[in-house]
Amino acid sequence: MSNPVVRWQVISPDPEASSAFLTKLFGWRTTRDNPLGYREVQAGEGGIHGGVWPAPAGVKPFVQLFVRVDDIDDIVARAVALGAQIIVPKAVLPGGDEMAVLMDPQGLPIAISTAQ
Amino acid sequence: MDLRNRLTTELNRRLRRNPRYSLRAFARSLALHHTTVARLVNGTRRASGPMLTRIGRRLGLSDPALTSMRRHEHAARVLDASQLPDFRADCRWIAMKTGVELDDVNRALHLLIHERRLEMSSPSSWTIIQP
Numbered sequence: 296m297s298n299p300v301v302r303w304q305v306i307s308p309d310p311e312a313s314s315a316f317l318t319k320l321f322g323w324r325t326t327r328d329n330p331l332g333y334r335e336v337q338a339g340e341g342g343i344h345g346g347v348w349p350a351p352a353g354v355k356p357f358v359q360l361f362v363r364v365d366d367i368d369d370i371v372a373r374a375v376a377l378g379a380q381i382i383v384p385k386a387v388l389p390g391g392d393e394m395a396v397l398m399d400p401q402g403l404p405i406a407i408s409t410a411q
Numbered sequence: 412m413d414l415r416n417r418l419t420t421e422l423n424r425r426l427r428r429n430p431r432y433s434l435r436a437f438a439r440s441l442a443l444h445h446t447t448v449a450r451l452v453n454g455t456r457r458a459s460g461p462m463l464t465r466i467g468r469r470l471g472l473s474d475p476a477l478t479s480m481r482r483h484e485h486a487a488r489v490l491d492a493s494q495l496p497d498f499r500a501d502c503r504w505i506a507m508k509t510g511v512e513l514d515d516v517n518r519a520l521h522l523l524i525h526e527r528r529l530e531m532s533s534p535s536s537w538t539i540i541q542p
Contacts, residue, residue, distance in 0.1 A: 310514055311514070327513075330500060330501040330502065330503075331502050331517065331520075332502040332503050332506070332513045332514075332516070332517065333517070348517060348521075349514045349515075349517050349518045349521075350518075351482075351518060351521055351522060351525075352475075352478055352479060352482050352518075353475075382525060383521070383524050383525055384524065384527065384530075386524055386530070386531035387531050387532060387533050387534055388531065388534065389500045389501060389534050389535070390534065391534045
């Protein structure tokens with residue numbers, strides 16, 4: 296089946312504290328060695344890796360899933376037709392991957408990405 | 412609303428109430444030199460973080476309003492950086508150029524894209540979307 300969940304992301308008002316908590320508790324590793332300065336979290340072996348991103352003002356922490364898709368535009372169009380809203384329109388990341396963030400009709404944000 | 416827009420809005424509000432109100436009087440109320448205020452209003456200068464806080468307090472902003480102004484100021488700085496001839500699509504580079512902390516650059520980037528003010532149009536270039 297295509298379109299797998301490939302990443303999770305914690306959206307946190309205090310990303311440094313959230314990152315430190317995860318690494319101390321689970322022994323995971325975090326690196327920001329990428330052009331966005333994004334906190335990539337190397338979770339346990341065999342698990343799904345993730346990341347931590349600073350929350351916009353007034354937003355409480357939550358976890359967001361990343362679904363890998365082949366065609367961002369196609370998925371965005373289909374999502375909107377199904378009642379989703381576009382939170383972050385398609386963006387080309389410095390590494391060349393594309394991503395967008397949608398809000399499903401129940402109000403749950405979900406990210407889509409072409410990244411492996 | 413970033414600092415420039417906030418100052419412009421407030422100055423215009425005071426001018427409507429008192430047509431003889433001056434930039435110098437406005438600057439005095441902010442405990443700043445009038446040339447500094449003029450440069451902040453015309454966009455040729457950006458305020459440092461502490462100056463931004465002091466001005467916000469002088470304007471009587473609440474904590475949430477001050478936080479919002481700070482976020483929009485960060486966003487304005489990211490937009491400024493995106494127009495530099497040596498621009499690099501790299502948040503650390505933007506942080507270094509603007510003096511905005513890396514996490515706040517990330518937040519500003521999210522805000523700008525969400526509000527459709529900036530498009531990450533390619534791996535190496537970002538485009539300001541004109542309103």
